[in-house]
Amino acid sequence: MVIHKSTVLPAGTAAPDFTLKSTPDETVTLSDFRGHPVILFFYPSDWSSVCGDQAALYNELLPEFQELDAKLLGISVDGVWCHLAFSRDRKLHFPLLADFEVKGAVARLYGVYREDDGTSERALFVINAKGVIHWSYVSPVGVNPGAEGILSALEELRNKEETK
Amino acid sequence: MNREPVRTTTRPKLTLPEANRDHIQGPIDAPYLLLEYGDYECPHCGEAYPIVRAVQKQLGNRLCFAFRNFPLTNIHRYAAHAAEAAEAAGAQGRFWEMHDLLFENQDALADKNLAQYASAAGIDARRVINEILTGVHTERVREDFRCGARAGVNGTPTFFINGARYDGEVEADRLIAMLVNSD
Numbered sequence: 001m002v003i004h005k006s007t008v009l010p011a012g013t014a015a016p017d018f019t020l021k022s023t024p025d026e027t028v029t030l031s032d033f034r035g036h037p038v039i040l041f042f043y044p045s046d047w048s049s050v051c052g053d054q055a056a057l058y059n060e061l062l063p064e065f066q067e068l069d070a071k072l073l074g075i076s077v078d079g080v081w082c083h084l085a086f087s088r089d090r091k092l093h094f095p096l097l098a099d100f101e102v103k104g105a106v107a108r109l110y111g112v113y114r115e116d117d118g119t120s121e122r123a124l125f126v127i128n129a130k131g132v133i134h135w136s137y138v139s140p141v142g143v144n145p146g147a148e149g150i151l152s153a154l155e156e157l158r159n160k161e162e163t164k
Numbered sequence: 165m166n167r168e169p170v171r172t173t174t175r176p177k178l179t180l181p182e183a184n185r186d187h188i189q190g191p192i193d194a195p196y197l198l199l200e201y202g203d204y205e206c207p208h209c210g211e212a213y214p215i216v217r218a219v220q221k222q223l224g225n226r227l228c229f230a231f232r233n234f235p236l237t238n239i240h241r242y243a244a245h246a247a248e249a250a251e252a253a254g255a256q257g258r259f260w261e262m263h264d265l266l267f268e269n270q271d272a273l274a275d276k277n278l279a280q281y282a283s284a285a286g287i288d289a290r291r292v293i294n295e296i297l298t299g300v301h302t303e304r305v306r307e308d309f310r311c312g313a314r315a316g317v318n319g320t321p322t323f324f325i326n327g328a329r330y331d332g333e334v335e336a337d338r339l340i341a342m343l344v345n346s347d
Contacts, residue, residue: 053319056236061313091238146318 007111008123008138015040015127016109020097021080028073028095031131037070037157038127039150042112044119044141046078046086046096054122054144059092061147068154070126073097077104077119112138126153129161178315179324181230187250187259189220194228196343199324201232201312204247204266205240205273209321211334213267218336223343231263232308234320242273244305249278251301252292253285261285 009015015038019029030038041058043051058065058072065072072094078086083096099106099120107113107120114121124145126135135153139145181199183192200216202209220227233250235243246266253262265281266273275293282289295301312322316329323330325342332338 056239057313057318059238060236060309064310064313093238144318146316147313148316151314 008121008136009111009125009133011133011135013133015125015131015133016106017131018106018109020075020099020106022095022097023084024080028097030073030127033071034131035129037068037129037134037154038125039065039070039072039154040110040123040125040127041072041074042107042110042120042123042125043074043076044114044117044122045076046082050122050142050144051076052090055086055090055092057144057147058150059090059094061151062093064151065154068151068158070154075099075106075120077107114141124150126150126157128157178311179327179329181228186230186232187254187263188228188230189260190228191225192228194226196223196227197324197326198227198229198339198343199232200230201234201308201315201317201320201322201324203233203235203240203243203320204250204263205243205270206236206320207270208334210267210270212321212323213264215334215336215339219339219343222336222340227343232312233305234309234312234317234322235305236320244302245275245278245296246273247305247308248296248299248301249282249292251304252295253282253287255295255301256287256291258285258287 015030017031019027022028043054045051055074062072074094074096077099079100080098083098087096104113104120110125112121112123122139122141122145124137125133128134134157135149137145137149179199181188181192181197216229220229233247235247237244250259250262250266253259262281262285265284269277279289279293282292326346328346330342
């Protein structure tokens with residue numbers, strides 16, 4: 001198994017911009033969220049049990065993320081129809097982006113593509129309001145990293161904002 | 165008895181039972197502390213319920229057990245009201261009776277069932293349902309959930325043993341061994 005964890009974009013790096021489909025006829029562009037923190041949540045695939053738990057957890061925490069002014073975006077290499085079915089089944093209230101064509105292109109930009117599996121790592125990025133990565137974390141693929149790291153990163157951003 | 169839901173103004177301890185806010189069984193100064201974050205509609209929590217019972221039976225007064233709510237309300241449609249029913253029962257002094265009834269009847273958690281369990285627990289069922297429908301306990305349940313998320317809870321059930329998250333198998337022998345050996 002080849003894991004290139006060292007390639008993961010670290011804190012302080014400008015978050016590469018991208019536009020991906022969120023439904024068959026809608027797209028999401030990262031830079032449209034400038035002015036607000038963004039949580040990018042890369043996961044290997046829809047339907048696998050750990051991803052489901054992780055998505056369910058973040059789904060429940062949307063009010064907390066919103067309170068911290070943050071937008072949550074999920075990304076995997078699955079296509080839009082797969083995302084739609086998964087999202088409806090789990091009643092997700094945040095967009096799932098299809099990193100599907102060219103496959104894994106955005107995951108590669110962020111240094112979290114897994115060549116050997118053809119999926120992304122289970123990776124989290126918190127991007128600040130100016131579009132710079134404030135925190136990034138790669139979890140072992142089979143381990144749900146929870147939300148503590150995201151919440152801490154968002155609180156740090158808010159505290160920085162307040163002390164300005 | 166007319167107790168208001170217990171909310172805390174400062175952030176509660178995330179991984180240890182707290183006497184002034186949590187529902188606990190056993191003495192708060194017991195040598196072994198077990199905290200569960202759970203969801204009454206979660207089948208894994210249902211499986212853990214008799215295991216916790218066995219651990220309590222084995223350790224007796226040397227164990228303090230606390231339960232906090234961690235309902236995944238989008239995938240479990242009855243979980244939020246079930247959690248609030250337990251809190252509402254707690255406001256009438258019967259939290260644990262309701263907690264047990266909910267786990268023993270996980271496949272029937274609609275409001276009408278909750279009312280039946282309230283009556284079975286010997287409390288005012290109308291008051292319980294009224295408190296659920298008017299959201300009296302919503303913020304308390306949410307506070308538990310937020311604590312769990314900050315403590316690193318990533319699914320249910322999640323146990324904290326003497327303050328540290330336990331990621332092993334939920335089996336009585338293993339929980340007991342960890343409780344007794346980890347402080």
